[in-house]
Amino acid sequence: MTEPLRIALAGLGTVGAGVIRLLDTNGELIARRAGRPIVVTAVSARDRTKDRGVDIARFDWVDDPAELARHPKADVVVELVGGSDGPALALARATLAAGKSLVTANKAMIAHHGLELARAAESANLALKFEAAVAGGVPVIKGLREGAAANVIARVYGILNGTCNFILSKMEAEGRDFSEILGEAQALGYAEADPSFDIDGVDAAHKLSILASVAFGTQPAFGDVAITGVRHLLAADIAEAAALGYRIRLLGVADSGPHGLFQRVHPHLVPLSHPLAHVIGSTNAVVAEGNFVGRLLFQGAGAGDGPTASAVVADLIDIARGEFGPPYAMPADALAAQHAADSGERRARAYVRLTVADKVGVLAEIAAAMRDAGVSIESLIQRGANPDGSVLVAIVTHEGPERSVAQALEKLRGSQSLVGESMWMHILGE
Amino acid sequence: MTEPLRIALAGLGTVGAGVIRLLDTNGELIARRAGRPIVVTAVSARDRTKDRGVDIARFDWVDDPAELARHPKADVVVELVGGSDGPALALARATLAAGKSLVTANKAMIAHHGLELARAAESANLALKFEAAVAGGVPVIKGLREGAAANVIARVYGILNGTCNFILSKMEAEGRDFSEILGEAQALGYAEADPSFDIDGVDAAHKLSILASVAFGTQPAFGDVAITGVRHLLAADIAEAAALGYRIRLLGVADSGPHGLFQRVHPHLVPLSHPLAHVIGSTNAVVAEGNFVGRLLFQGAGAGDGPTASAVVADLIDIARGEFGPPYAMPADALAAQHAADSGERRARAYVRLTVADKVGVLAEIAAAMRDAGVSIESLIQRGANPDGSVLVAIVTHEGPERSVAQALEKLRGSQSLVGESMWMHILGE
Structure with a gap:
């Protein structure tokens, strides 16, 4: 296992340049941890001449990122092009079809096409890894x-x-x-x-x-x-x-x-x-x-070139070690298809904010709407008038079904008493 | 990879019973994630009859934990006996010598003998894993x-x-x-x-x-x-x-x-x-x-049967997946021998607490000791007398070498003004 793991890198924005800088800076330590060197061999980006603070002349350059999928000197493609579809997805599909593993920081592509890509990777015993797609450097x-x-x-x-x-x-x-x-x-x-x-x-x-x-x-x-x-x-x-x-x-x-x-x-x-x-x-x-x-x-x-590069290279180290399995922890075909839950029945406390006119009867109207929808009020704060004469009313409800809060706001919609957008937020439990 | 991973479990305290309960409760999900079932086959503990809330009659029982190392129906030994040496270490050595992987929650044993055990595991291509030894369930x-x-x-x-x-x-x-x-x-x-x-x-x-x-x-x-x-x-x-x-x-x-x-x-x-x-x-x-x-x-x-069992079984899942490498991230022989740092030169802010007699000249004495040792005082609070007549003096120093703080306290040691133990603490940076 002393053969280097060879990387083709698509996309040389801040994260791509960060990956090269990381491998340049920590390469020796990474080789000890991974059991073998991890080396970039080929790159692709929109502009070949742009100064990125790293030397890319030592790598093979290809104009079309899709070519990296079939690059003879690469074992793994790192996709940092971005976008849920288009060139990123084309490259991802071509990479797995060509028998290479794929590492990506592309949350949009994984959110939309992760299942398809996982199936392709698993059926060819390849890695599909996307640590950098969620929460940047956090593993x-x-x-x-x-x-x-x-x-x-x-x-x-x-x-x-x-x-x-x-x-x-x-x-x-x-x-x-x-x-x-x-x-x-x-x-x-x-x-x-x-x-x-x-x-x-x-x-x-x-x-x-x-x-x-x-x-x-x-x-x-x-x-x-x-x-x-x-x-x-x-x-x-x-x-x-x-x-x-x-x-x-x-x-x-x-x-x-x-x-x-x-x-x-x-x-x-x-x-x-x-x-x-x-x-x-x-x-x-x-x-x-x-x-x-x-x-x-x-x-x-959660972002930034250093942290994101750290996550990308952690994925590469796993691949270099041969320590990877199904991307979603279990085979893609074992993932359950689950229906979307109805949020209306969820019980929680809520914060409601209303901006109202400073006139008689407004509070009574709000309180009646809440009561009619079955919302129980835990606390209500009314602050003095804003410069425009409007008044902010902030309400915290007792625990109850979300549907009721939505219904109360629905009842109030169009009321002459409301002078601005109302809104509500969930209150997280301890 | 549908053959079960067979576990011999040494030690049936709260964590050992927790591991059995976890595998009973989440076994089907774990099999999907690990690619194969993880099953306990043999156990050993001090008392065979104690009620642990889990059924152990279905497992082979051995009186001497060391026998688990050579148990014919086990691939991995989980050591939950505890203690840096003695039976735990004997079992760990015997397990690796017998060609089985080892999972342990034993921080004392790993702190004292981890290097030796890692060498033994690596030379035989076995896993030595100890996630549960540090911070309980936290990976x-x-x-x-x-x-x-x-x-x-x-x-x-x-x-x-x-x-x-x-x-x-x-x-x-x-x-x-x-x-x-x-x-x-x-x-x-x-x-x-x-x-x-x-x-x-x-x-x-x-x-x-x-x-x-x-x-x-x-x-x-x-x-x-x-x-x-x-x-x-x-x-x-x-x-x-x-x-x-x-x-x-x-x-x-x-x-x-x-x-x-x-x-x-x-x-x-x-x-x-x-x-x-x-x-x-x-x-x-x-x-x-x-x-x-x-x-x-x-x-x-950081502790408790559920979280610790979670970490033990996470290690077992890695082993079931074949995803393990050198215990310390790089081969044991590549770990650097580094000399212990001298803490005296470290620069930090410090908190110093003195309990002093409520009499004239005490503050002057403290301030002089600090000055003579080169400690610069950022703030000093003296609170009114305790019921016993003593007074608490709390000092925060400016950043400086730790040695100076220790020297100042050394100067004050034995002073008639001090009526209790003095102490100091480090102040963590932002």
């Missing part, structure tokens, strides 16, 4: 697939998008509104120019659906993830949550049981006694609850 | 050995003893002294009747030395761990720390570099901004700092 796929493999996992949830957590932490620290902070995050490079995938929760949903399959042994079902992002959050929501002993975090939450497969990305109120309340900045964190191990937490950098 | 050995394998790890540290953390959390929550809480913890089963291994830091030191070897690729050096426990902590220390924005945690800390291998178990002041400050109760948590991945955190239940 959470490995933690679920192997570390917690002895457990029935009932629930997996966490902070899966660093951009959102960075913005929420900053809103919290500075008492400012979402849109202001977003602009700063974009300027600093913590948010994309088109931030919609991040802040509307799609990126977190990709990751959640991957985690759910590995954790529960269920078929990937990205289409069933209910998604709400963080655009609509106000500084006032964060302040009210803080007054109640909570922080707001965008969580991906999945559970599985006789009720079906439940998958949701939604802002939550997280109690300060919960470790996720203390995850600050662009950090990611995933909690898994197993029937023997209890609650496990994995936390670390 | 941190796997996280370092595989998940972070692409990184040079500069430092690994964490909360490695659940009993101490349970006691510290309770002291903190209730403002009570160590000895009182210890008695309660013992009554609740959170502390042993002889708690010394836990509260004097030996158990944490065993785990730290194992983590250090896996993280740094250095030979195990348990004898070089500097150990201080938590017996001497006062409720007042916790209150002073809280007033300064810290919580007190017993940390195992190891780092490696040109200065040598540094390993220490010691109570630390942990800033509230650090995730370890929010680890409450008997939970364990380990932080590893890699040169590409940054800071990773692994957290979960």
Whole structure:
């Protein structure tokens, strides 16, 4: 096992360059740990001449990434092109068809096409590995697939998008509104120019659906993830949550049981006694609850060239060691097809925020709508009028079915008393 | 690969019974994940008739655990006997000599004899796995050995003893002294009747030395761990720390570099901004700092039958899958022999607590001793007299060499002004 493992690398953005830099910097140590050297032999990217801070002249260059699948000097293809379909998917399919193993950081592709690719890899005894696709450098796929493999996992949830957590932490620290902070995050490079995938929760949903399959042994079902992002959050929501002993975090939450497969990305109120309340900045964190191990937490950098490269190369080390099996911990054909759970019956406490006109009878109207829908109010805070004369009403409900909260808000829709969007959030248990 | 993996289990205490219960409860799922069933075939314990809540009549019984090594119906021996030497070590050696793989939860044995056992396992192409020996159910050995394998790890540290953390959390929550809480913890089963291994830091030191070897690729050096426990902590220390924005945690800390291998178990002041400050109760948590991945955190239940059984069976699943390599991530013969670092040159901020007589000139004497040793004082709090007339002085130093703090305390030793033990703690950086 002293033959090097030869890598063809598609995509030389920050992560691709990071992988090359990592192998250059830690190569000797990695060879000792992997039992053999891991060497890049061929690369492909859009622009051959761009300065990436690493020397790529020593590698074979190919213009068309799809050619890497059949490159004679490569055992494994690392796909860092991105995008759920298109050239990334074409390369992934061609790689496995050509008898090479595949490592990818592409959460969108795995969320949409992971099952197909896993079947192809398994039938050819090849590796398909995607640690870098979820939570950046945090080895959470490995933690679920192997570390917690002895457990029935009932629930997996966490902070899966660093951009959102960075913005929420900053809103919290500075008492400012979402849109202001977003602009700063974009300027600093913590948010994309088109931030919609991040802040509307799609990126977190990709990751959640991957985690759910590995954790529960269920078929990937990205289409069933209910998604709400963080655009609509106000500084006032964060302040009210803080007054109640909570922080707001965008969580991906999945559970599985006789009720079906439940998958949701939604802002939550997280109690300060919960470790996720203390995850600050662009950090990611995933909690898994197993029937023997209890609650496990994995936390670390969710993005960035160094952490993502670390996860990509960890996958390569597994392949170099010959230590890989079915991508989803069990054969793809053994994954259960589970129907999507109905969220309406779920019981939880909820936070409801209404912006209302400052006039007589408004509170009575709200209280009546809640009562008629069967929502029991635990606490209600009405703050003095905003500069525009509107008033913020923040309500925490007792535990009850989610459907009731939605019904109460539905009843209030169109009311003359409401002057802004109402919204509600889940409250995470201890 | 549908032949079952056959297990001989030595030791049927709570963890041993937990392993049987786990395999009974989750067996079908485990078989799907492992690619084949994992079945216990033979057991050994002190008392055959004791009620353990699991049926052991279906397994072969042997009186002498050493016989399991040569049991014809076992592929792997799980050693849960405990103790660094004696029957556990004899069984471990015999198991590997007989060509069977070994899984153990025995931190003391691995801390003292891990290198010898790893050599024996490697030369016979067998597995030696000990995930359950460190941090109970938390897959941190796997996280370092595989998940972070692409990184040079500069430092690994964490909360490695659940009993101490349970006691510290309770002291903190209730403002009570160590000895009182210890008695309660013992009554609740959170502390042993002889708690010394836990509260004097030996158990944490065993785990730290194992983590250090896996993280740094250095030979195990348990004898070089500097150990201080938590017996001497006062409720007042916790209150002073809280007033300064810290919580007190017993940390195992190891780092490696040109200065040598540094390993220490010691109570630390942990800033509230650090995730370890929010680890409450008997939970364990380990932080590893890699040169590409940054800071990773692994957290979960550090003890208990369910979590420990989860880690034992995770190791068995790896073996069933054929996914195991050298126990310390690289061959035992490639582990570097590193000299023990001199802690005196380390620079950090420190907390110093003195109990002094309430009389003129005491503060001047303390301040002079600090000055003479070159210790720069950042803050000093003197609280009103205790019921016995003594006064507590809590000092936080500016960053400086540890040697100076020790020298200052040495100067004060024997002074008529001191009426109780003085002590100092490290302050963990952000």
